[in-house]
Every structure is written in C-alpha cells, then in structure tokens.
Amino acid sequence: MTATTRPVPAGPVLPGRGSLRGFLHGLPGVDQVGAEQRAAALGTRSIKTTAKAWAIDLAIRMVDLTTLEGADTPGKVRALCAKARRPDPTDPSCPAVAAVCVYPSMVPVAAEALRGSGVHLASVATAFPSGQAPLEVKLADTAAAVAAGADEIDMVISRGAFLAGRYDEVHEEIAAVKQAAGAAHLKVILETGELGTYDNVRRASWLAMLAGADFIKTSTGKVPVAATLPVTLVMLEAVRDFRAATGRQVGVKPAGGIRTSKDAIKYLVLVNETAGDRWLDPDWFRFGASTLLNDLLMQRAKLTTGHYSGPDYVTVD
Amino acid sequence: MPAFDYAPAPESRAVVDLRPSYGLFIGGEFVDPADGSAFKSVTPASEEVLAEVAEAGPADVDRAVRAARAAYDDVWGPMPGAQRAKYLYRIARIVQERSRELAVLESLDNGKPIRESRDVDLPLVAAHVFYYAGWADKLRYAGLSAEPAPLGVAAQVIPWNFPLLMLAWKIAPALACGNTVVLKPAETTPLSALLFAEICQQAELPPGVVNIVTGAGATGAALVAHPGVDKVAFTGSTEVGRAIARAVAGTRKRLSLELGGKAANIVFDDAPVDQAVEGIVNGIFFNQGHVCCAGSRLLIQESVHDEVLGALKRRMARLRVGDPLDKNTDVGAINSAAQLERIRELSAAGAAEGAERWSPPCPLPERGFWFAPTLFTGVSQAHRIAREEIFGPVLSVLTFRTPAEAVEKANNTPYGLSAGVWSEKGSRILAVADKLRAGVVWANTFNMFDPTSPFGGYKESGYGREGGRHGLEAYLA
Numbered sequence: 001m002t003a004t005t006r007p008v009p010a011g012p013v014l015p016g017r018g019s020l021r022g023f024l025h026g027l028p029g030v031d032q033v034g035a036e037q038r039a040a041a042l043g044t045r046s047i048k049t050t051a052k053a054w055a056i057d058l059a060i061r062m063v064d065l066t067t068l069e070g071a072d073t074p075g076k077v078r079a080l081c082a083k084a085r086r087p088d089p090t091d092p093s094c095p096a097v098a099a100v101c102v103y104p105s106m107v108p109v110a111a112e113a114l115r116g117s118g119v120h121l122a123s124v125a126t127a128f129p130s131g132q133a134p135l136e137v138k139l140a141d142t143a144a145a146v147a148a149g150a151d152e153i154d155m156v157i158s159r160g161a162f163l164a165g166r167y168d169e170v171h172e173e174i175a176a177v178k179q180a181a182g183a184a185h186l187k188v189i190l191e192t193g194e195l196g197t198y199d200n201v202r203r204a205s206w207l208a209m210l211a212g213a214d215f216i217k218t219s220t221g222k223v224p225v226a227a228t229l230p231v232t233l234v235m236l237e238a239v240r241d242f243r244a245a246t247g248r249q250v251g252v253k254p255a256g257g258i259r260t261s262k263d264a265i266k267y268l269v270l271v272n273e274t275a276g277d278r279w280l281d282p283d284w285f286r287f288g289a290s291t292l293l294n295d296l297l298m299q300r301a302k303l304t305t306g307h308y309s310g311p312d313y314v315t316v317d
Numbered sequence: 318m319p320a321f322d323y324a325p326a327p328e329s330r331a332v333v334d335l336r337p338s339y340g341l342f343i344g345g346e347f348v349d350p351a352d353g354s355a356f357k358s359v360t361p362a363s364e365e366v367l368a369e370v371a372e373a374g375p376a377d378v379d380r381a382v383r384a385a386r387a388a389y390d391d392v393w394g395p396m397p398g399a400q401r402a403k404y405l406y407r408i409a410r411i412v413q414e415r416s417r418e419l420a421v422l423e424s425l426d427n428g429k430p431i432r433e434s435r436d437v438d439l440p441l442v443a444a445h446v447f448y449y450a451g452w453a454d455k456l457r458y459a460g461l462s463a464e465p466a467p468l469g470v471a472a473q474v475i476p477w478n479f480p481l482l483m484l485a486w487k488i489a490p491a492l493a494c495g496n497t498v499v500l501k502p503a504e505t506t507p508l509s510a511l512l513f514a515e516i517c518q519q520a521e522l523p524p525g526v527v528n529i530v531t532g533a534g535a536t537g538a539a540l541v542a543h544p545g546v547d548k549v550a551f552t553g554s555t556e557v558g559r560a561i562a563r564a565v566a567g568t569r570k571r572l573s574l575e576l577g578g579k580a581a582n583i584v585f586d587d588a589p590v591d592q593a594v595e596g597i598v599n600g601i602f603f604n605q606g607h608v609c610c611a612g613s614r615l616l617i618q619e620s621v622h623d624e625v626l627g628a629l630k631r632r633m634a635r636l637r638v639g640d641p642l643d644k645n646t647d648v649g650a651i652n653s654a655a656q657l658e659r660i661r662e663l664s665a666a667g668a669a670e671g672a673e674r675w676s677p678p679c680p681l682p683e684r685g686f687w688f689a690p691t692l693f694t695g696v697s698q699a700h701r702i703a704r705e706e707i708f709g710p711v712l713s714v715l716t717f718r719t720p721a722e723a724v725e726k727a728n729n730t731p732y733g734l735s736a737g738v739w740s741e742k743g744s745r746i747l748a749v750a751d752k753l754r755a756g757v758v759w760a761n762t763f764n765m766f767d768p769t770s771p772f773g774g775y776k777e778s779g780y781g782r783e784g785g786r787h788g789l790e791a792y793l794a
Contacts, residue, residue, distance in 0.1 A: 028587075028591070028741075030589055030592065031592035033592075033762065034592030034761060034762065035592060038595050044644070046326035047326070049324045050322075050324045051322060051324040054322075268321065272321040273635050277320045
C-alpha cells in the first residue's frame with residue numbers, strides 16, 4: 001500500500017475545532033429507500049466473459065484473508081499465510097491476495113510466514129471487536145501489533161461514544177490510534193450494523209476520514225449485520241466526496257458476509273459506478289473475508305478450464 | 318477506456334418467435350384486413366424490419382367494434398364478476414410465465430433497454446392485471462355506485478412509449494368492469510399487443526372480448542368516431558387528445574384522456590443529494606425520456622445549484638447508452654425517426670434561445686435512432702425547452718430561491734401530470750405537494766408506479782384516472 005501521511009488540508013468545507021457536530025449534522029441526508037434502490041439496481045449488472053475474468057482477478061488481489069477466532073493457532077495462521085501467497089498452487093498466474101488479517105497475538109507468526117511476499121499484514125487492534133476498553137489499552141494494543149510487524153491496523157470505533165453524540169471523543173481516539181500506528185495504514189471499522197441508519201454511516205465515515213483514517217471499513221464480522229451493498233454505497237460516496245473536498249483519497253473495505261464471486265463482483269460494480277477507476281485497486285478497496293477466496297478460485301478455474309472443479313480442488317486453509 | 322470494461326451481455330432474441338406478418342385480432346382470431354394494406358414495424362436500434370403488420374381501415378374497425386359488441390351482449394356483459402376475474406388472473410399468470418419473451422419483444426420493437434422492460438414494464442403489466450382481476454367481483458364495494466354497470470364497448474388508443482404497460486392500463490380495468498374492448502396500439506410498436514392477443518387465445522378468453530386493430534392515426538380516428546363505441550380512452554399527445562375530444566363531443570361516449578406533461582422536479586437545499594441525483598436521472602432518462610410524466614424541468618434551489626449540477630453531470634457520464642438488448646444498457650434507442658427529429662428540433666431551439674447545452678462524452682451507434690442524454694442550464698421559464706414537451710432524454714435546469722417561487726414556477730405550465738419534491742423535511746414536502754397542481758406528486762422518488770395508485774392529469778394533461786379504485790370509474794356507469 002502506498003504511504004499517504006499528508007495531513008488533511010483545511011478546506012472551506014471542513015470543520016474548525018469544536019464544530020464537528022455541526023459539520024457532521026450538516027452533511028446531506030441519505031434517503032434509505034433511494035440508497036437501497038440504487039444498490040439493488042447496480043446489483044443487476046451482468047458481468048460476463050472478459051469482464052468477469054478481470055473482476056475475479058482484481059477481487060482476489062483485494063482480499064484481506066482473515067482469521068479472527070479464539071481458536072486461532074500458529075499452525076492455522078501459517079497455513080493461511082501460505083494460501084495468501086499462492087492462492088492456487090496449481091496455477092502460477094493466479095495473483096496473491098492483498099493482505100492477511102489476524103489478531104495481534106498472531107502477528108509475529110504471520111510476519112515470519114509472509115516475509116518477502118509483498119502480502120500486507122493487517123492486525124485488528126483497539127480491543128477488537130467491541131472497542132470497550134480504556135484508550136491507553138487500545139493504544140498499547142496498536143503499538144504492540146505494529147512493533148510485531150503489522151503494517152496495517154484495523155481499529156474499531158467506540159460505537160457507544162458515537163451513538164451518544166460524543167463525536168470529539170471518537171475523533172480524538174482515532175487520531176491517537178493513527179499516531180500510535182505510525183507508518184502502518186489505519187483502517188477504521190465503523191461497525192455499520194450497530195449504527196442503525198445510513199445517515200450515521202455517512203457521518204461516521206466523514207468523522208473517521210477527518211480524524212486521519214486511511215481506510216474506512218464496514219464491520220468486524222462479529223455482529224449479526226455485516227457489510228451490505230447500500231452501506232458500502234454510502235461509504236463510497238463519502239470517500240468520493242472527501243477526495244473532492246480535500247484532495248486526499250481514502251480506501252473502503254466491506255467486511256463480513258461476502259462469500260461468493262457474484263457478491264464480490266456486485267461490490268466492484270458499485271465501486272466502478274460510484275467512486276470510479278481510482279478505487280479499483282487493492283490500495284483503495286479491499287474485501288474482508290475468509291471464505292470468499294475459495295469461491296473466487298473456483299470461478300477462476302471455471303473460466304480458464306470451462307468446467308467447475310468442485311470444492312475438493314481448492315485448499316481449505 | 319475504463320478500467321472495468323463491461324463485456325457485452327446481450328439478452329437472447331431466440332426466445333421471441335416472430336411471424337413475418339400479422340393480421341388484425343378480431344373476434345378471437347387473426348384476420349386479414351379488408352383492403353389488404355400493411356405496414357412494417359422496425360427495431361429503432363438498427364432500423365431492421367421485425368414484421369409486417371396489417372393496417373386496419375374503416376371496414377375493419379367496424380368489424381372489430383361489431384365483434385366487441387356481440388361479445389359484450391352475449392358473453393362478457395352478463396358474465397358474473399368472479400368469472401371475469403378468472404380470465405384476468407389467467408392472463409396475468411401467462412404474462413408472468415412469458416415475461417422474458419414479452420420483455421425481449423418490447424425492447425426490440427420499442428428500443429427501450431431490456432433492464433427496464435424486464436424489471437419495470439413486465440412486472441407492472443402483470444401487477445396491473447392481477448390488481449384489476451381482484452376488483453371484478455367487488456365493484457359494488459368500490460364506493461362508486463350501488464349497482465355499477467359496464468359501459469359497453471371501449472375504444473382504446475395507446476402510445477408507443479410503454480406499449481404493453483399502456484395496454485394493461487387500458488384493458489385490465491375495462492375487462493374487470495365488464496366492458497369489451499377494441500384497442501389500437503401505436504403504429505411504431507404494435508408487436509407486443511399482437512403477442513398479447515395470442516395470450517388471450519391461450520387463456521381461452523371468449524372471442525371478441527379483446528380486439529386489436531393495428532394502424533396509424535387514421536385507424537385511431539375511425540375507431541374513436543365509430544358510432545358503436547360507448548367509451549373512448551386515449552393516452553398520447555395533447556394535440557391528438559384535443560382532436561379526440563372534438564370528435565366525441567356531443568355524442569354519448571364517455572372519454573378519458575391521459576396527455577402530455579412538463580413535470581417539475583424540485584430539489585430543495587436540504588435534499589438527500591445522492592438520491593436526488595438518482596431521482597433526477599431516473600426522472601428524465603428512464604425510457605429515453607419517452608415518459609409523459611418525465612421530470613423534464615429540474616428546479617434546483619440556487620444555494621445548492623452548483624453542487625447538485627456537478628453531481629448530476631458526474632452521474633450522467635456513467636449512463637450506458639446503446640444496444641437495448643444488452644443487460645447493462647441504461648438508455649436505449651429513440652423510438653422513431655420522427656421522434657428523433659422532434660427532439661433534435663427542440664434541442665436546437667434551446668441552444669438558439671441561449672441555454673447552455675451539455676452532454677457527456679457518449680459514442681452512439683451509427684445505425685438506428687439515437688440521442689445522447691442532454692441537459693440545458695441557464696434555462697428560463699420563457700424558453701421553449703421549458704414549456705414544450707420534448708419527450709426525449711433532454712433535461713432543462715432552472716433555479717429558484719424560496720419554496721413559494723418553486724411552487725410558482727412548477728405550476729407555470731399548461732400541463733399538470735406529475736411533479737417531484739426532494740427534501741429531508743417532511744413538513745416542507747407536505748406543504749409544497751399540497752400547492753402543486755399535478756396529478757401525481759412524488760416525494761424523494763420519481764417515476765414510481767403501482768397499480769393501486771391512481772394516475773392522471775390536471776389542466777392540459779388530461780382528465781380521468783387510471784389505476785387504483787379511481788381507475789374503475791372510467792369504465793362504470
């Protein structure tokens with residue numbers, strides 16, 4: 001991922017100190033019916049043949065291959081890293097994924113396994129998934145993950161503080177984590193399934209970007225509602241508008257619940273027709289997923305060979 | 318070239334089995350016209366001839382009206398409502414079963430994108446027939462009269478913009494109420510009506526209940542002037558609507574007209590901008606703007622003009638114009654050479670009168686009838702493009718300062734079919750909608766149709782309502 005450490009330029013549309021609330025509440029509203037209609041309409045795009053092959057390869061390159069289980073062990077993480085480097089051992093033309101995403105305790109193992117591969121190493125941090133811990137603990141969590149070799153940090157915001165309207169607190173927390181993360185890229189998880197409205201998704205997106213997020217991410221995958229097309233649409237509109245206002249580009253990562261190639265292609269259509277070409281790149285769009293990769297590999301093999309290989313022909317790591 | 322270049326995804330034409338020529342559908346069968354004349358129906362996307370269609374003369378119209386009268390007197394009029402409903406339900410189910418075939422045919426003959434014929438037209442057609450099937454045995458409870466009775470034979474003349482949907486809007490309530498019909502589809506889009514005639518045969522609808530006479534203006538004029546007709550229903554231009562009103566004046570015939578429009582789509586400064594932009598695009602570029610209720614006058618509050626216009630242009634640049642049968646096409650072909658000429662003429666007038674014209678970069682196919690999505694800024698109320706119905710993918714952008722000015726400008730038109738209001742403030746939506754003189758007012762959406770909702774105009778947009786309980790009134794005494 002390219003490093004962008006340039007600070008947010010103070011444009012006329014951006015808030016001064018103390019006016020965060022006024023700014024966020026002054027953003028145009030999101031009409032729920034309209035947003036869902038638009039996402040559904042884009043979901044009917046028919047992506048075939050050459051376009052499908054291109055999209056599947058891009059989607060593979062955008063996967064943050066994830067394991068976030070209490071049962072994770074060094075063995076499991078090493079296997080995942082091997083898969084990330086060479087998703088399809090039978091086909092050298094198959095690209096590597098973007099990153100591996102693990103808990104902080106697994107970062108040293110993953111760092112060792114990924115060395116020299118070019119695959120990024122993301123660690124969740126800041127008392128993932130609830131975010132319910134004191135700030136010092138969150139910062140220590142972040143610093144430890146970076147020190148152990150993570151070059152991307154997936155943090156969670158305090159949804160409680162956000163929903164209570166304490167926007168300054170959330171802003172300061174994100175800014176502090178950004179500082180603790182140093183050169184590592186910061187992905188800010190909004191946990192949209194807990195935010196309740198698209199208006200809140202838009203506000204949280206802007207809040208995170210203003211505080212220095214390099215990426216905004218939908219979900220932890222640990223609450224019932226994870227990534228959806230309309231939520232991702234609203235976030236893509238936010239990064240598009242933020243770039244137009246500030247010149248700084250921020251990435252988007254839907255995570256959780258994206259399991260099939262068909263789903264992934266719908267997201268890519270959404271990126272294409274909302275934010276545009278600039279975001280059709282693993283530096284600016286990622287899929288947080290554990291099972292998606294195998295479906296992408298099966299569809300890729302189908303396009304190459306003309307027949308489905310079946311789940312026994314892709315590795316289960 | 319864009320990074321993500323969608324490969325062609327054409328819907329197969331093989332599902333449609335077109336005959337080389339079609340007769341008139343009279344008395345339950347296809348018959349040759351008395352004088353043997355015919356015309357060709359082409360696909361506007363390439364000007365390829367699809368089929369040859371009979372042209373009905375006065376003798377054919379007379380035959381059709383007599384067939385409808387006989388069916389009314391002997392079968393359909395006396396039939397209990399519950400029985401009529403069975404036929405309508407059967408027709409609706411067959412429409413659903415054959416919807417892919419109908420959608421492809423509609424896109425071929427009309428030029429509209431398959432995405433719309435598949436996802437909008439056909440589902441609405443089936444829903445409309447289902448809806449009125451439900452009324453057939455409940456007419457006494459519609460609150461219109463204690464003993465509602467059908468009118469008799471309905472002469473129905475429909476336009477080319479939604480050929481099958483307009484057919485359903487006309488035929489379903491007429492049949493549900495116990496009338497029989499003679500319907501004339503538009504001369505550029507007769508084919509889906511003829512496939513519908515086959516569906517009537519398949520449903521074993523009694524002969525003569527639905528008759529379809531194809532032809533141009535002369536056929537329509539003969540039909541509405543026929544003395545055996547009890548009811549005339551027309552959807553089309555205000556000009557032709559006036560002629561029809563004159564033709565039936567002083568007769569016993571009941572008349573309903575659904576005519577032109579020049580709808581205002583009003584965007585307030587507190588609108589949900591991204592969805593408003595979608596609504597603007599849907600309002601004017603849906604069906605190539607061949608929509609009587611199209612949001613062809615965009616009124617933007619001046620304080621958000623630049624922001625909304627910028628977002629609108631960005632969105633317009635994403636519209637995919639081309640092959641109507643490609644599943645990824647957003648904007649298809651203009652229906653006919655004559656309509657294309659009218660759009661060109663009015664657009665030229667807009668530029669000549671000083672409005673600023675803009676279209677996104679948009680390669681158009683060489684054959685067929687095409688017009689790039691276009692918007693005009695700097696338009697004033699006095700410009701022709703702000704007053705006349707263009708019936709094409711051309712949007713006129715005006716501004717306003719206050720809600721009162723928005724209402725004044727929106728109502729400053731001889732038409733009054735539809736309007737749109739975009740605001741996150743519910744009280745403003747209600748206050749403005751109350752003052753708009755338009756038959757339909759959409760709030761934070763546009764071009765949303767439902768069979769349960771009445772549709773129709775104020776002023777020169779016509780009279781009578783179609784859809785909903787109100788739609789029954791046009792076909793009951």
